Amino acid sequence: MSSDASPAPAKTPVTLREVAASAGVSVATASKALNGQGRMTAETRARIRETAQRLGFRPNSLAQSLLRRRSFTVGLLTNDTYGRFSLPLMSGVSDALVDAGVSVFLCNVEDDTRLAQLHVEAMLDKRVDGIIATGKRIDRHLPVDLANLRIPVIYAFTQPDPGAIAFVSDDAGGARLAVEHFCRLGKKRIAHVSGPSGFAVVHARAQAYRDVLIERGLPVIEPLLGAWSEAWGHEAVGKLFGAKAGREGAPDAVFCGNDQIARGVIDALRERGIGVPDDVGVIGFDNWEIVAEATRPPLSSVDMNLAALGREAGLALLSLVGGKPAEPGIRKLPCRLVVRQSCGRPPGG
Structure with a gap:
């Protein structure tokens, strides 16, 4: 028709x-x-x-870019394919840049050197004002050399090049928050279950755990290291409570290296008839809300403040793009403890 x-x-x-x-x-x-x-x-x-x-007036962004010799775009490079760390960090970066009219686009480089180099070259061709590099762990470089580029580079939650500006979470400080909170709750035998020994954060958190207990005159139970998984948390309970369940000397609190481990710990304790938090308190790390809030009881956890970390990285990049010098080095941002029901209440409280 x-x-x-x-x-x-x-x-x-x-x-x-x-x-x-x-x-x-x-x-x-x-x-x-x-x-x-x-x-x-x-x-x-x-x-x-x-x-x-x-x-409904919209300025000609191309004309503005040519006039100011800026593209008003920033590239965010990451090998965090799952987005567990890069997405909240990107939210903070975008929040810092939106009022300056700067857009952020994300490029996933996986762990592929060739792919990473292609993304960097594409960013340079598009004349981005700067690059923020982030990853899935703070003790590994992205698979690309970002030194000596003609634009500013900021590192956030990944290992920086020497002489660069980087932002990371204070993992040791976050661990302190968890263990000190257990101490305030009156816990006397606090165990620590964490991830693989090849991760720098595992050792930083474990040392902070030891330091707090020594300062408080409490016994130090040697940390158990394994995988970043619920299965490892479940297995670790067997090691901690296998011959001690219901007996003197069993832990009355477990500080876990991430939320998945903590969830496995809670499930295994429930299977043994050990109440959380009445018998044993549990605190995780990462505050991955999809895990922490769905755990029963809801999981207390250390939050690395990734959005705030991303915001600081974005503001630092804006400052460099604007021609303001900044001192190189690693800036550690504080974590915060999000208290839910899994760690219990103070005596009489």
């Missing part, structure tokens, strides 16, 4: 001249107001911006 209806003509973009005429100012004044430049009253600037928004 034929139709005589023709498609509606595309709307002509609103011009800066139309904005200026509607606001009753010159084109030059309108341009300065919309770019945050020039001297004028706050009322005039607000009126021009409101007029532009009402008319």
Whole structure:
């Protein structure tokens, strides 16, 4: 069936001249107001911006980029294919950059050197203003050399190149929060179950665990190291409680290296008839909400504040792009303890 209806003509973009005429100012004044430049009253600037928004004016981003010699884009490189760490970090980066009109695009380099190099070259071809490199662990480089690029590079939650600026979470400080919280709850025999020995964070958290117990005069149970998995948490309970369940000397609290381990610990304790948190308190690490909130009881966990870490990385990159120098080195950002029901209450509280 034929139709005589023709498609509606595309709307002509609103011009800066139309904005200026509607606001009753010159084109030059309108341009300065919309770019945050020039001297004028706050009322005039607000009126021009409101007029532009009402008319649906959109500045020519290509022209702006050429004028300012910037693309107003930033690349985020990661090998965290699952997105467990990179996605909350990217949220923080975007939050830091959105008010500056800067967009972020994510490139997953996996662990492929050739793919990573292709992404970097594509970013340089697109003239990104800078690159933020992030990963799935803080003690490994991404599979690409980012040193000596002609644009600023910030590292966040990955091992940096020498002399670079990097942001990481304070894992030792986070472990301290967990163990000290158990101590405030009156726990006397606190065990630690963590991940593989090849991870730097495993040793940092284990040492903080030992330090707190020694400071408090409490016995140190040698940390159990294994996989980052529920299965390992389940197995570790057998090692900790196998011959001690219901007897003196069994742990009354378990600090776990991640939330998956903690979930396995809680399941195994339940199977043995050991109550959480009444008999044994449990705290995890990462505050992976999809795991922590679905655990029964809901899991207390150390949060690495990845969104805040990403925000700081984004702000640092903006500063470098703006020409402000920054001292190289690694900045450690504090963690926070999110208390849910799995660790129990203080005596009489």
